[in-house]
Structures are given as structure tokens and as C-alpha cells.
Amino acid sequence: MMSYIEPAPIKDKDNPLESMMQRFDKAVDLLGISEEMYYILKVPRKQVTVGLPVTMDSGEIRTFEGYRVIHSTILGPSKGGIRFDPDVNLDEVRALAAWMTWKCAVVDIPYGGAKGGVACNPREMSPGEIERLMRAYTTALLDVFGPDQDIPAPDMGTGPREMAWLMDEYSKSKGMTIPAVVTGKPLVLGGSLGRTEATGRGVMVSALAGMEKLRINPYRATAAVQGFGNVGSHAALLLRERGTAIHAISDISGAYYNDKGIDVADAIAYRDANKGSLEGYSKAEAISGDELFTLPVDVLVPAAKEDVITRKNVESIQARMIVEGANGPTSAKADDIINDKGIMVVPDILANAGGVTVSYFEWVQNRIGYKWTLERINRRTDRIMKEAFDKVYETSLKYKVSLRIAAYIVAIDKVASTYKYRGGF
Numbered sequence: 001m002m003s004y005i006e007p008a009p010i011k012d013k014d015n016p017l018e019s020m021m022q023r024f025d026k027a028v029d030l031l032g033i034s035e036e037m038y039y040i041l042k043v044p045r046k047q048v049t050v051g052l053p054v055t056m057d058s059g060e061i062r063t064f065e066g067y068r069v070i071h072s073t074i075l076g077p078s079k080g081g082i083r084f085d086p087d088v089n090l091d092e093v094r095a096l097a098a099w100m101t102w103k104c105a106v107v108d109i110p111y112g113g114a115k116g117g118v119a120c121n122p123r124e125m126s127p128g129e130i131e132r133l134m135r136a137y138t139t140a141l142l143d144v145f146g147p148d149q150d151i152p153a154p155d156m157g158t159g160p161r162e163m164a165w166l167m168d169e170y171s172k173s174k175g176m177t178i179p180a181v182v183t184g185k186p187l188v189l190g191g192s193l194g195r196t197e198a199t200g201r202g203v204m205v206s207a208l209a210g211m212e213k214l215r216i217n218p219y220r221a222t223a224a225v226q227g228f229g230n231v232g233s234h235a236a237l238l239l240r241e242r243g244t245a246i247h248a249i250s251d252i253s254g255a256y257y258n259d260k261g262i263d264v265a266d267a268i269a270y271r272d273a274n275k276g277s278l279e280g281y282s283k284a285e286a287i288s289g290d291e292l293f294t295l296p297v298d299v300l301v302p303a304a305k306e307d308v309i310t311r312k313n314v315e316s317i318q319a320r321m322i323v324e325g326a327n328g329p330t331s332a333k334a335d336d337i338i339n340d341k342g343i344m345v346v347p348d349i350l351a352n353a354g355g356v357t358v359s360y361f362e363w364v365q366n367r368i369g370y371k372w373t374l375e376r377i378n379r380r381t382d383r384i385m386k387e388a389f390d391k392v393y394e395t396s397l398k399y400k401v402s403l404r405i406a407a408y409i410v411a412i413d414k415v416a417s418t419y420k421y422r423g424g425f
Helices: 016-031 035-042 090-106 127-140 160-174 198-214 230-241 264-273 289-293 332-340 354-368 374-399 403-421
Strands: 046-055 061-070 078-085 112-119 150-154 222-226 245-251 254-257 285-287 299-302 321-323 344-346
Touching: 016 035, 016 090, 016 332, 016 403, 035 403, 046 090, 046 127, 061 090, 061 127, 078 090, 078 127, 078 160, 078 354, 090 112, 090 354, 090 403, 112 127, 112 150, 127 160, 150 160, 150 354, 198 230, 198 299, 198 321, 198 344, 198 354, 198 374, 222 230, 222 289, 230 245, 230 264, 230 299, 245 264, 245 289, 254 289, 344 403, 354 374, 374 403
Parallel strands: 078 112, 078 150, 222 245, 222 299, 299 321, 321 344
Antiparallel strands: 046 061, 061 112, 245 254, 254 285
16 A cells, blocks of 8 residues: 655745745735735635546556646636656645746736646656556546646656647547647647757846846856756756856756866767766766855856755855746745845746747647747747846836846736736726
């Protein structure tokens, strides 16, 4: 029998929902939002918890707990990834769903926010077990998903393969192929060019926009990238292509440092040939993951999980700018210290919005039945990200706040104004 342990707060880890709400509350106060609107924006529209019995390869039936939170549909159908991870819990999914609402609003995409997840460890499951789990999750949420209702996408622990299974299971239930129900699909099933590198590309555009404001020459700049998965590796590669030297990278195996700059393309090739791990990479010095955060670089890109920059390590950070490739990598309790140190932070809801931008492009292409070129997708992504950065930066100057609070102000103001125009009061 499988034992189930109820998720509980970890004493030394900040709650991601609380971190998001602290920033949300600050922005609401500055905007002068009414109490009625505050609760409309705060409370998720729908929260679904499902039990998912799955037959394992051994013949044993295990029941997994899955979640889907629809935070908002004020701007349009809800949008958000599906996370397969042992640490998934309802608070995390609620926080990520709200982040998606603000992320879509800040880059002016007509989506609301959602998020999904299943508490499981895909690294310990066979492809067949993962497929059965994804199909069970899809079946349990057939009345939630839909191209005009709620559009999932990949997240931690899932990818194009899982999205193909979701699309197939949903399509079978409707008796027709419906590619627009999900984004992040394989190209042959209606996926978009540019989607794989989209989030990393948005990080690159945000970093260059921040360097311009700080008058940092990208050809003389240095960077450290924590997390060398899809987002971190593409961000590192694209920054390197634009002249920035990548001095350090890291993954679950540890961190790797080279003061002359790491050949990012070579590191990616090594990782891909080494079962997805940088372990043993010999063209850089092995250092601890904690050391990476303290390096004297111009740009620090946290591109892994939540709450990696906290009160415990923030004083040691020497970077001039932090560009958040991950969702919630900086705890709310570290914000004031970062601001006092004069470090510019391009927040997650802006910096990593390149992924949802190209997801939107994929959905549009599926709806019109026509594919765009990679050049057109990249050009439009770069324009949307740069325009969003400029608006957030101008808002930060207007309200005399950090870019993080400014991003929340831009997003909350858009959602609240749309709700009023739709006749919400």
C-alpha cells in the first residue's frame, strides 16, 4: 500500500503563495483598489482537486493527487502549465495560477491565469506510467479544459510528449482533433516554432533591456545562470550570442565556473550526451551551488525553482541585476534587502513571460490553421517583451517602486479595469 503524507509547510522555506500575496498587497495599496475588487482579484475562480488511480507497470494501482486552479478568466480563457513533481501542493498551484494571471496581463496577452499539477516523481516512473497518469489527469478535467476555456501547457516534469497525450485524450472525448486545447505540443501536432527556446529568449530580451537602463555594455558583461534546463540553457546561449560572457552555470549535480567564460553550446552538448546532467563537466571548475549566487557578475539568472534567493543568502549577492527565469525564485522577505543594495530585479512575471507569449502564438496559429515562420515569431516575441519591459520600467519611475511591484501594478490595473468595463460592478 502507498502511504500518503499530507503536504505541510517546510519551516525554513517561504510559502510561495504568501510571497506572491505580499507583492500583490503592496501593488493594490498603491493603486487604491477597493476592497470589493481586492477579493475579486485575490480569490481563484475555480479550484479542482482530483484523485487519479493509475495502474503501474508492476500491476499495482497507485492513486495520485492532482490539482487545477483557474485563477482568472477576466481577460480571456485561462492559461497555465501542468507540473509533475513530488513537492506539488495546492498552495503552490494557487500561487503559480495567480502568477500566470499577472504574467499574461503584464505582456498584454488576452489570457487569464491557471496552473495544474500532480504530486508524483516522474523520474521514478516509466514512460508508460507517465502516459497513463497524464491521460487520467486529462479525463478527470475534461469539463475544465477547452480551447475557449482553459489551455494547459508543459511545466516542470512535463513536455511536448505529455502535451501530445493530453491533446489526444481530449480530442478522443470530443470526436475530433482539437490541437488548440493545449500548447507546447510537438511540431508535427501543431506546435509552434520557437516555443522550446521562448522562455529563455524572453529572459535574454529582459536582461538586455535592463543592461541598457543600467548602462552595462553586453559585450563586456558577465552572467551566472542557476539552473541549466530548458530556460537556463537557452537564456545562457542567447546571452552569449549577444556578447555576454557566461561565467557560471549549474544544475542538480552542482555548479561550474570559468572566469574566461563557458562555451555554452559545448556545455549543452555535454549535458545532452550525459543523460541530461552536467555532472563531470571538465571545462569549468566545480563549485557549490551556493557559491554561484555570490559571484561578482553583472547578471544573475535564477532559472530553476522557487525561493532560492532568501534572507539567508541575499546579503552575499554581488550581481548588479537579477533576471528571474524561474517562477518565484526570490522570497518576498528578500525583496527589501535587494532593493536596499541597489540591485535591479527583472521579476518573474515579466522576465519569463516569453514562454506564454509564444504559447499564445501557438494557440493563434492552431485557431487560424496557418503556421508562422520562426523569424516572425522571434520578431513578435522580442517586440512584446521589450514593450512590456519599457511599460514596467516607466511605472516603476512613476510610483517610485521596484520593477517587481511595478509589474504587479501594470498587471493588476489591467485586470481590474477590464473587469469594470465588462460590467462587473
